[in-house]
Amino acid sequence: MLRASPDGEAMSGSRILGLLLLAPAFVFVVLFFLAPVVLTAVFALTNMSTATGITGGAYQVTQSAMRELGERHGEQALADALARVRYTVDPAGIDAATAEGASTALVSELDRKLAGESFDSRRELERAIKALDNRPRGTRALKSLSALFERSIVNTRFATEEEFFGAVAGLGIELNATQRAALLATTYTGWTWTSENFSRMFSLPDTKRTFLNTIIYVFATLIVFNTGFALVLSIVTHYMPDRPAGIFRAIWLLPRISPPVLYVLLWKWLAWDTGFLSRILVPLGFESRNWMLDNPTNAWVFIVLINGFVGASMGMLIFSAAIKSIPVSLFYASEVDGANRWQQVRYVILPQLRWPILFITCYQSLSLLTSFEYILLATEGGPGGATKVWALAAYLTALNNYAGNLEYGYGAALALVLVVVGVILSLAYLRLFDFKSLVAPPPIEQ
Amino acid sequence: MRILLEKFTKSFGSLTVIDEMDLEIDDGEMVALLGPSGCGKSTTLFAICGIHRVSGGRILFGDRDVSSVPSQQRNVGVVFQSYALYPHLTVAQNIGFPLMIRKESNADIARKVDEIAELVHIGNLLERRPAQLSGGQQQRVALARALVRKPDVLLLDEPLANLDAKLRLEMRSEIRRIQRETGITAVLVTHDQVEAMSMCDRIAIMNEGRIVQIAEPMEMYDNPASDFVAGFLGNPPIAFVDGVVTNGRFATASGAMTVSLPFNAGERERKIRLGIRPEFFRPGGTQPVAGKITFVEAQGRETLYDVALEDGQILRSIQTATNAATVGEKVNWGIDVERILMFDEDGARL
Numbered sequence: 001m002l003r004a005s006p007d008g009e010a011m012s013g014s015r016i017l018g019l020l021l022l023a024p025a026f027v028f029v030v031l032f033f034l035a036p037v038v039l040t041a042v043f044a045l046t047n048m049s050t051a052t053g054i055t056g057g058a059y060q061v062t063q064s065a066m067r068e069l070g071e072r073h074g075e076q077a078l079a080d081a082l083a084r085v086r087y088t089v090d091p092a093g094i095d096a097a098t099a100e101g102a103s104t105a106l107v108s109e110l111d112r113k114l115a116g117e118s119f120d121s122r123r124e125l126e127r128a129i130k131a132l133d134n135r136p137r138g139t140r141a142l143k144s145l146s147a148l149f150e151r152s153i154v155n156t157r158f159a160t161e162e163e164f165f166g167a168v169a170g171l172g173i174e175l176n177a178t179q180r181a182a183l184l185a186t187t188y189t190g191w192t193w194t195s196e197n198f199s200r201m202f203s204l205p206d207t208k209r210t211f212l213n214t215i216i217y218v219f220a221t222l223i224v225f226n227t228g229f230a231l232v233l234s235i236v237t238h239y240m241p242d243r244p245a246g247i248f249r250a251i252w253l254l255p256r257i258s259p260p261v262l263y264v265l266l267w268k269w270l271a272w273d274t275g276f277l278s279r280i281l282v283p284l285g286f287e288s289r290n291w292m293l294d295n296p297t298n299a300w301v302f303i304v305l306i307n308g309f310v311g312a313s314m315g316m317l318i319f320s321a322a323i324k325s326i327p328v329s330l331f332y333a334s335e336v337d338g339a340n341r342w343q344q345v346r347y348v349i350l351p352q353l354r355w356p357i358l359f360i361t362c363y364q365s366l367s368l369l370t371s372f373e374y375i376l377l378a379t380e381g382g383p384g385g386a387t388k389v390w391a392l393a394a395y396l397t398a399l400n401n402y403a404g405n406l407e408y409g410y411g412a413a414l415a416l417v418l419v420v421v422g423v424i425l426s427l428a429y430l431r432l433f434d435f436k437s438l439v440a441p442p443p444i445e446q
Numbered sequence: 447m448r449i450l451l452e453k454f455t456k457s458f459g460s461l462t463v464i465d466e467m468d469l470e471i472d473d474g475e476m477v478a479l480l481g482p483s484g485c486g487k488s489t490t491l492f493a494i495c496g497i498h499r500v501s502g503g504r505i506l507f508g509d510r511d512v513s514s515v516p517s518q519q520r521n522v523g524v525v526f527q528s529y530a531l532y533p534h535l536t537v538a539q540n541i542g543f544p545l546m547i548r549k550e551s552n553a554d555i556a557r558k559v560d561e562i563a564e565l566v567h568i569g570n571l572l573e574r575r576p577a578q579l580s581g582g583q584q585q586r587v588a589l590a591r592a593l594v595r596k597p598d599v600l601l602l603d604e605p606l607a608n609l610d611a612k613l614r615l616e617m618r619s620e621i622r623r624i625q626r627e628t629g630i631t632a633v634l635v636t637h638d639q640v641e642a643m644s645m646c647d648r649i650a651i652m653n654e655g656r657i658v659q660i661a662e663p664m665e666m667y668d669n670p671a672s673d674f675v676a677g678f679l680g681n682p683p684i685a686f687v688d689g690v691v692t693n694g695r696f697a698t699a700s701g702a703m704t705v706s707l708p709f710n711a712g713e714r715e716r717k718i719r720l721g722i723r724p725e726f727f728r729p730g731g732t733q734p735v736a737g738k739i740t741f742v743e744a745q746g747r748e749t750l751y752d753v754a755l756e757d758g759q760i761l762r763s764i765q766t767a768t769n770a771a772t773v774g775e776k777v778n779w780g781i782d783v784e785r786i787l788m789f790d791e792d793g794a795r796l
Binding site: 327329330332333334335336337338339340343347348351352354 | 495519547
């Protein structure tokens with residue numbers, strides 16, 4: 001008789017339980033991390049926009065489509081032919097004439113003599129009708145009858161290829177294979193697969209500017225505030241008595257815990273032309289203006305300040321904790337070894353902060369790279385795109401712009417660049433930190 | 447260099463830890479500050495090296511008043527209990543740190559580091575980092591760093607507390623050797639009476655912020671000024687028996703133990719306390735006392751016995767490990783009465 005050992009049962013039981021517990025995490029990872037990245041990559045390879053929609057499209061001969069057919073495919077003659085209005089005596093027209101109240105004799109004569117005939121102009125059709133025995137009396141009746149046979153496919157939406165080509169054939173136009181392909185490409189109103197987003201990205205001068213803006217934004221904020229100012233704060237508070245140091249740190253935490261919209265609104269009040277700064281500066285002889293949006297330099301100063309005041313607190317906390325973990329005897333030792341405050345900072349504190357500084361730099365560079373909320377709230381990328389960073393550009397292109405045509409495809413392509421840069425940086429940082437050695441058990445003393 | 451503390455006072459907030467302490471340490475002398483934790487010995491050391499400011503009184507190095515000189519300018523070498531080596535620097539950089547701070551030339555630093563490393567026997571470890579060293583090696587590096595710039599004073603704060611027993615023994619003699627070779631004035635802070643006795647020229651025993659007695663180790667062992675000193679020095683510790691003396695005859699309250707003392711306090715009854723060291727209570731001692739063995743601890747070369755008197759007071763005896771007395775056995779061992787230490791009611795030596 002076979003019997004599973006209690007150990008084995010416990011093992012498989014705990015394994016199943018483990019998988020069960022992991023399942024929600026797995027689902028969330030797939031739903032909220034993997035799927036967006038995959039979809040971004042997919043969208044980036046399309047020309048989706050508000051105009052194309054994200055579902056399928058139809059075939060439609062529009063003015064711009066015909067211009068494109070002539071200019072890009074060299075089919076000017078075909079374009080002219082498709083755009084031309086013609087007059088065809090077809091069953092639909094004859095039925096319409098009956099409904100409009102034409103005499104039975106006229107209808108049957110039209111059917112007999114002119115059915116299937118096509119005319120290039122209205123005058124030709126009317127001349128043919130006038131030649132009939134039962135022709136309508138009076139010009140008005142003639143005009144209203146001929147209007148019923150006016151045929152054009154311009155601006156008509158055809159749901160399928162077959163319908164579209166049927167209609168084209170109905171115009172008496174014969175198409176060869178190249179013409180068919182060109183026609184499909186130019187008249188399709190839905191989205192298509194394309195790599196144009198990327199060639200467009202690399203050719204637009206706007207891209208270079210956005211790229212440089214992003215570099216300025218990330219590095220200025222990172223160096224001046226998230227690392228630099230955070231270091232200054234943590235070192236200064238280290239040398240302060242405990243209570244004032246605590247209060248001082250708490251104050252610098254306030255921007256982090258205040259609601260972003262209100263926080264930025266306060267900055268706007270500070271900078272508006274009737275705001276706080278103007279109130280103080282105008283009496284001193286300065287001109288009243290919006291100090292934030294007055295010029296690109298000002299805008300950058302404000303952007304870096306707004307983000308920096310928020311970002312400095314995290315570095316401050318991490319660095320303060322790291323300084324606190326330095327044994328106090330090291331400070332004593334360096335003191336009796338003759339080191340003054342500055343030498344203590346340089347030779348004792350900073351070497352011990354090497355990893356925290358590197359960590360904050362890496363972590364914050366990644367989060368700054370993708371963050372644009374404070375810029376959106378403060379300047380919306382202005383003045384004139386001077387503070388438009390990559391993530392904001394992607395957002396504005398794909399999800400919110402003045403023109404109203406949201407370019408999902410192009411926006412996704414912009415976002416994909418961020419994803420790729422982020423992944424590369426993350427891998428590089430993990431390597432730099434030697435992830436394995438970080439999670440390794442610490443060596444036991446002696 | 448001579449160290450002189452004059453009415454040295456140290457308080458933290460409203461709490462006065464040390465009140466008007468006087469201490470003189472001669473040039474080239476090594477003195478131990480010995481006492482239980484919280485007695486103020488480390489506070490004194492930190493005040494001497496300038497990490498703590500004095501609240502009152504003066505500290506002199508030679509004839510120089512350093513009371514208000516910051517520690518950076520006192521030229522003291524300190525070995526901390528945790529060694530306080532800079533973890534990111536190599537051994538050579540650690541030792542050379544005080545010189546680097548003084549901006550001495552690299553060649554000078556290298557030469558001095560080599561010299562001092564030779565003295566403390568770590569010449570082969572100079573390129574390592576502290577984490578790659580054993581406790582004893584770290585200790586030597588800390589010592590070298592403290593000595594490299596030829597300090598006026600060497601201060602050692604529980605330097606052996608973090609070492610295992612064997613290393614402790616080795617470093618005890620090493621530190622003493624180095625102190626003798628360099629002729630430096632040194633202060634050792636410790637709570638371990640063996641360290642204090644074996645390493646130092648004199649011991650200043652401290653209790654509750656005061657120096658209770660300062661003397662050479664053997665002098666202090668033989669002639670403790672109080673029962674506190676007697677109880678602190680000696681391992682296994684001295685045993686105390688309380689009772690009264692009349693006409694040179696001592697008896698405990700219950701009469702469980704009576705001995706004649708070479709001490710005449712007159713006819714009047716007087717409460718006293720006897721201190722009997724374990725080595726002076728043994729078979730063949732001059733004044734027999736009856737008791738029962740309650741505890742036996744074999745230490746190899748010697749065996750330690752606890753002997754309970756009838757009224758429950760305990761005497762200790764240490765003997766070479768030949769006597770095969772066992773727990774529960776009744777014994778009638780004797781006290782070497784001329785070696786008995788006598789203290790009055792307040793603990794002062796009679």
